[in-house]
Amino acid sequence: MRNVWKVFVRDVRRIFAVPAAVIIVLASCFVPGLYSWFNVAANLDPYANTGNVPIAVANNDRGTSVNGSELNVGNQTMKALKGNHDLGWRFVNEEQAKNGVESGEYYAAIIIPKDFSADLTSVLQGKFTRPELTFYVNEKVNTLAPRVTQSGANALEQQINESFVSTVSSTVTKTLSKEAGKMNDSLNGTANQLDKKLSDVQSSITTAKNKVGDAQTAIDDSRSTIVEARHSIANILGRSSALSASISTTASSVDSARTNLSSFQQSLNAVASQGQAGFGALSGRIDGTAGAINGNAEEISGKVSASLSTLESANDALGDAIAAMESNSQFADSDALAQAKQQQSDLASQIDVIQQLNDGIPSSIQTSNKQLSDSLNALSKKTNGLSALSANASAKIDANLTGISTQLVALSGTVSGASASLTQLDASLDQFDKTLASTFDVMQQTGEALDQINDSMKRTQADFAVLRASEAWAGVKGLANVDADQVSAFLASPVGLTTREYYPMSNYGTAIAPFFTNLACWAGAFVALTLLRNDADSEGIDHLTPKQAFLGRWLLLMIVAALQGLVIASGNLIIGIQCNVPWAYYLGTIVCSMTYISIAYSLVMMFRHIGMALSVIFLILQVPGAGGMYPIEMMPRFYQMLYPFLPFTYGVEALREAIGGFYHANFWTRLLQTTVFALVFLLLALLCRPALANLNDLFNRELSDTDLINTKRLEIVGSHRNIMITVRKMLADPTWGVGVRRRAEKFERLYPHLIRLGLHLIWLVPVVFFAVMMIVGPGISFLVVWLALIVVVDIALIIIEYIHHNLPQQAHDTTMGAEGLLHSAVTAVIGGGMNAKETH
Template sequence: MKNILRIFKYDLKKIHKNVIAMIVIMGITVIPTLYAWFNIAASWDPYGNTGNLKVAVASSDEGYSGELLSVNLNLGDQVLTTLRGNSQLDWTFTSAKKAKEGVKSGKYYAAIVIPKDFSKDMMSIFTSNVTHPEIKYYINEKENAIAPKVTVKGANAVQQQINDTFVQTVSQTALEAFQLVNNVADETDDQTIADNLSAALAQISTDLSSAAGTVQAFSDMANSAAIMLNTTTEFLSQSGSGTKASVNALGVAGNGIDSLNSALTGTTDSINQALSQSASFYSAVSTCVGNALDSYNSDAQACANALTAVSGRVQNLIDGYQSLENSLSQIADSITEPNLKGMLMQAIGNIQKAKASQEAIRNAINDAATGITSATANATELKNNIDSLIAQSNSSISTVKKDYENNVKGSLDDLANDLTSTGSSITSLLGQLDNSLKDISGVTGSAAGNLTEVQKALSDSASLLNEASGKMSNAATAMLSSDDNGIQLLTSLLSEDPEAIGSFLASPVKLNETHIYPIENYGSAMAPFYSTLAIWVGAVVMAAMLKVNVSDNLKHKLNNPKEHQLYIGRILLLLCIGFLQSALICLGDLYFLGIQCEHPVLFVLAGCFSSLVYVNIIYALTVSFGDIGKAIAVVLMVMQVAGSGGTFPIQCAPEFFRKVYPLLPFVHSMNAMRECIAGFYGMNYWIELGKLALFLIPALLLGLILRKPVIKLNDAFTEKLENTHLI
């Protein structure tokens, strides 16, 4: 122990007598403090100075003028207005082109560009074709590693602000509209409002039901017209397929019937034209019967049979007219408008006249058939009777036809003239029979199909109207049966400030942040890392600047002391300098920089104890391995800078650093200092110092025991280096 103290006193005496030595020792003591203080000061509050980061902002937004909502909205302009008062970043307002070019050139760290359809796309949420709006964000990551992280936070803040502004604007507009309704409601008591609304709903239900009945009636009418057209088509198809015997027997009479079918080509677009067909038909029948009786009395029975078949077809037409009359009557009953009702009643009268005319025609055909059967007895009398019946039928049909021409459809004289002109050419009529029947049948068939589709559409519409009527009726009933609590609640809600409610809807959830161990600034949070690093750097500087071995002259004066005495005697000087370094670093952190610290005395203690451990580690390496030991100390420093979790959480580091993390002295020094800065948790401070003390064991083992076998090897290595005259 005596030799250890003598070595220590000898070192102090040499320093005291040598001014240069004192200056060097002072430099070794002060330089590490500068390393810590400059780094802590530089990172004191970097995120508080983000207002110096230039970020370009450009808006090409053309805005939105509401067709969907009664609101004029330009989110791009609102963003620019808000950012002008925002000092988080150095927002520079320019055009989209200049913003992008500025990012490329490095003039701006980033750029935010709002496109021209931005507001319009935002409002597309109220349409069936939703388009997600986009903000263009351009960033230059070449300029700096941290700046992009800061600017992207600004871009995210802009995005959140736009979302909040959109929701607040839409909500506020809707609430203002509701409030307008509420102001009107304030002038009337709640029950009156409910009664009026219920009555309105009931009236709407009644109107919908009436409309459904009308549409259904038109559907039935279309169905009836389709039946009549189908009957006409079937009649025309079958009229051209009579037996060969009937055609031969009828001769001219058959050609007369064909003339009637040819005349029907213009009748497919409406039921009214059937009257003209009937009149022309019986003109042909008159000619047919007259020619048959004048030519061959033996053919009278065949002619009568053909006329009987025609009578059956006429009856089918009469049935169609009856169905059409019923449909029109149903429509007339459901309509209260006088003019429209009068027109429908006139149409019904026309249908009734047409039906009566058809019945007269049918009876005339039957009488003609009966007369032809008995014509063999007195052909002249039979012909006169038939001519008389046909004349009466033609007169009746002519009257009805004239009524239709004047009131409904217009003149059909051309059709009758065509029938008359064709009667002179029996052979020509026979050749035209098939083609005429095919044309008429095709047109009437197509019209019948179209009427069927119309009937289906009308029927579906009637069903939908009935369904809507039922829903309105239910709503009216519910309005009458409900109490007024809901109305009062709605009135109370709408009485509130729309702006306040819109603001709430834009951001309904607020984050209540609680700092368990609050730290005032980023510099205070980084002080443990930079202070620990400076203490290690100070130990490395001492090992590099001071001789770690006792001189041979001193050894001779001490009568060749033991190795452990030499080791401990010299390390005492380094420990004293290390304590001065760490104390100055920690006191400068506290009182020069003014870092936050809950336990300043223990903070200085943690720094001094860290210096004790670091000096032992570095001194043992240097004494044992010389320059190689110094290199190992530097490598350990670099490894601890990367893997101690001083700047980023160790969980973010690669797997190798996560594995060596518990084995690094920096970790425990920083944890102890953090306890002092932010506040204690249990015995963590003392536990971390205890873990740090464990590193003294391998350091002392190496310096006092394990280094002895390698002393000679290290001396030989040192001699070789000196022989190079370079190191």
Template sequence: MKNIKKIYTNDLKNIVTNWAAAILIGGLIVLPSLYAWLNIAAMWDPYSETGNLPVAIVNEDVGAKIRDQEINVGKELVNTLKTNKSMDWHFTNRKKAMDEVNYGNYFAVIIIPKDFSEKLASVISVKPEKAQMEYYVNEKINSVSPKITQKGASLIVEQVSSKFISTVNGVIFDLFNEIGLELARDLPDIERFEHYIFILEENLPEINRVLNESLADATSAENILNKAEGKIPEVRQLTSNGLDTINKTTDFITTAENRLNAITPKIKADVERVQKISKDINSFLNNTQNINIDLSKGDQLQKSLENQFNDALQTVDTIESSLIQLKKTNSEQAGSAGNEQLDQAIAKTGELKSALQNAQGNVTDIDQFLNQKKQEVKDTLEEIKNKASAVPTKLDAFVDEYQNSIEPTILSEVAKAKKTLSDAKALLTEAQSTLPEVERILKNTQGNLKEGKKALDYAHGQFPYVNAKVKELADKIRNLKNEADINEMINLLRHDPNAERNFFEEPVKLNEHKLFPIENYGTGMTPFYTVLSIWVGALLLISLLAVDVHQDSLTGKQIYFGRFLTFLTIGFLQTLIVTLGDLFILGVSVSAPVWFVVFGLFICLIFMLIVYSLVSVFGNVGKALAIIMLVLQIAGSGGTYPIVLLPRFFQIISPFLPFTYSVDLMREAVGGIVWQRVLHDFLFLSIFGIIALLFGAFLKEPLSQKTKALLKKSKESGLFH
């Protein structure tokens, strides 16, 4: 331990007392920091300067029309890019743009073809076509610039697509909104239509039956019309005959009316005569009561009464005959009009006649009564008087009924019969005048009926198809109602077009949540370049400083540990400068700055053990091994690209590289510490350090003779020192 300390103190003393050594060591301490700082500064925020990348835009778009609306997407894009500072846009023609990009003055060229708007407008056609842009890039200028320009081109395409989609969808949802409003307005009609379809479906069997019956009825109607047309001549003849009959009947009624008017005074005179006879008989009978009747003159009394009764009966017979004749005439010429009143008059006359005959019969018995029973004569006369006294009453009633009822009724019925015949004549005359029109209508109806029958035949033939389609439509309506509510469809269609347009312009919005925020690209690369500078610092030390002490009294372990302390001290100084410079010179935003420095010192310890052990044991070969490890670790540690994106070889060796855990450890300090990962990285780095320490401490002396022989042989070539 004493020798180890001695070696270490002598090294420090030599550095301090030898100005040349001090300058070289100072340079070794600072130089690795420059390597990290320059790279970090260069990559601090490279994408903030993309506005200096020259990219040409060539617009050849001639525009198009969508629903009578002029559009020119290329022109709109150019106007948008003129205010866009993400790149150095140059608006030029195709020839100049291609010449400049070939020469290298432009990193890329984006050409908008002349049919760009036209193809976008084809979205409303039957066969829409995708619009295309032409993108030319000169990749030999730089390996990163093509990625940046491609990103710019992709961004332009995304913006155009997003804008176009939002515009088209805005138009579509405008139409949807109009349709939704119309559907809402027409919803009662739609529901009524559905109801009608279902009713129609339900009534299809009845419709089929009616069609069949209508077809049969049409055939029957056609036959009836044919018969009716054939009967027209007969109707003409019957109408003419009817008019003749009415004229003759009217003449007969007029004649009967005249006869009635003529016979009425005679009837009245005969009635008055009967009344006078009846009064005389009553007067005679009254007188017989006031005088003493000479029974010997009974035959004279009988004859006188018989003569008066005969005159009365003859007069009543005349009236009855006249009434019977009037009834006969009325029946022959005017039908039954007035017959009921005539029958009543004839019946009354018969009653009157019967009463007179009864009275006359009693008169015949006077003589017999006088001969047999004188006392009964008076009774008989009294009876005759009573019966005879009834005759004037009946005569008065008959006269009154005839004058007030029979005669007016007969005349009224005759007048009605004449009016009826007059109306019938007018109707037949009108019918006769309309027969030509009826004949014409029948002919037209026959023609229309034939056409209607054809239509019925066609409808009957098409009924199976209509029946199937109506049922199919009804089923579709039922299925649609089961699958979707029309009110929900209306609500969906009536969405705000502007809101829908905004939605489709950016249908998915990314809400970014940075768990471990990194300010810029330089901060993100700080862990890698800091770790790299620590390894480079160790390489510089082993390249310039000797790892051996030429004293025979020292053992290999003493030399190993004594000189290692010197290397570690310088390495710690290198690490402090680079980590503190990251924080205070570059201003890197570190989440845990103290741990950033501590982790750096721990990494320096591990790296120095590895590099120092390799060189201490293998000499120049160890230096080569340290450089090889550096190369492998730059690519395989995941410091610049995620390890999963690297070739399979680097994915395999990555877990066995100290850089993998060192970069990860420094990232924890920069972005935010997850102690579980920190312990994981500490563990594996410690394993690397322990292996290196054991390797150097126990293999340095056994392998030193072989490495010295190799070194001696290499010096003989004159190429190695």
């Protein structure tokens, strides 16, 4: 380390010994800062000058009429824009706007069409036509201008939308508030009427339910009466059967008398007496039966009349129940209602039929009784006549017997007719009883339906009470008191955005300062390595090794890097960027500057001119790949993969921490990650530089032959190791040199062909890739593969050239013999020592 420090102190003394050198070093500290300062200052707040960006606006709107009022949104927009200075609005006609954009006079143009107002208000007529603004932009004029002008167009569109929504919503809200007042009054009146109507319906349902119960009781009574009436009819029919049998017996006797008239003539008086006695008994029996029939008929008629009255009352109650069911929407179209109506119709028809039969019973019985009485009287007279005329001839007796037989036949028919009438009446009463049973079932269903209706009415009343107490009802009432201005303001901008900024940046220049500061530090590394010699000589220092020389010069470059970082950071702060932690900003800038100059110095010392080119390539990759200007997630996949392996990534983030404010230990973590890159490259340079010395020497000699490129050739201890290796191999195997010379001859024959192939590939690879790109389309992957192949070809050419340089030399060395080579190596080491000499 003593020699390292000696190299550093000697170099510092040399600088201060020459004033011009001091000026050059100071210049190398200030020049890189210009790159950062000018860019940061120019972008400190570019959006404050958007009022100078010319944008043309042409209004062709003809306006429209809305409810008798004229509306021209285009004119209103133009008036609003004249008071808007966010952009440089230019008010021209459509032709001037288009020509101005095409020529580059305006960055963009907005055309308001002639039907803009009509389309905008078409929503009020129910035939909505979306209004559109036409936006013209010239993207050739500037990269960011289209984005700025697009934001202006979006702002104009939003302003028009908000203005329209505010106006329409204000009008609608005022109308709604007015109608809500009317609705509120109407709702209150309707609510009161509904309460009264529900109460009336419930009362009607209760009354109908009571009538249905009464009707069911009456039906039960009527059915009992019908049962009794049918028993009486059965008794009458039984007596009628006995009467018919008596008549048949009498008729048989008369027929026998007529048959045996000749034999009965002698005892005619006896026969007459017997006939008179038989007719007397028959007359008594008929009178008793007729009296019983008349009594029963009157009793039946009375009971049927009472039942008919009850049925008519039940039918009326059923009609009331049907009316109640029809008034309720739940049963308006139900099967129960239809069945009740049909039952009411059938019951009415049965009542009419029974009424007609009941009215005909007394007259039928009276007629039958009269006919029966007349027949008996006639028979009695005939019998009396027979007794009185017992002396008359048999012809008269036969005539009288014939008349008696005829009357008996008539009497039998009368009795049969009365029985048929009673049988018909019994069948009608049976049908009537079934009808009453069905009616009772319908009454039962009707009562259940009325109970359901009553429960529904109670639920409706409860729901209505809940509705009147609900927020919705109160909301309807509250619509009458809505503030139209507040509603229109809300609808125009329904969502309010509250922005809470973490680590706020005061301006755009502050936001980009970390990126441009890192760029300036990398540029400072180029400046320092260009102005200062990269190799340290051994003047005044004994036994200086290559590593000591490397580290001694590196210390000087660290001082220059620290000064560069200090100057760059100071300039940015003077410009006025925001910085929450200034000392951290200074420290971060200095560390970044030292890191980048260490990387560039290591590459240059390992690869010389190629190292400088690699430093440039490294910088190019970091500009888009370190996330300095845009989030890395917006970059292509290739740069996202490179992102963690670029020192800019951590340098930019460290300076952001210093400018915006610390988050935990992020600042120190990023600084540590940045310095890791410096340590890695320094270690690679210390390890790989000796192995690459001959390759670098080859490049220097090849480039010096052009007389166009500055080159430096240094020879230090260790540069003749290949000779010693050759000596050891020849001593171990005397035939080894023959194989080397044979390989050298073979390689020399191939060398021209390999060089031509490499040169052809250098131009052929781009041509092939360009042709493929034209077919499948451009892409970052093509560029990466293209550059990778070019690098591979270049490396192959370097290896070929290196072999071409070393293999013939090695073959020549084998011709000198082991002793000659050993003498040459010792002479070179002793004569050269540690002194380095430079050749151009």
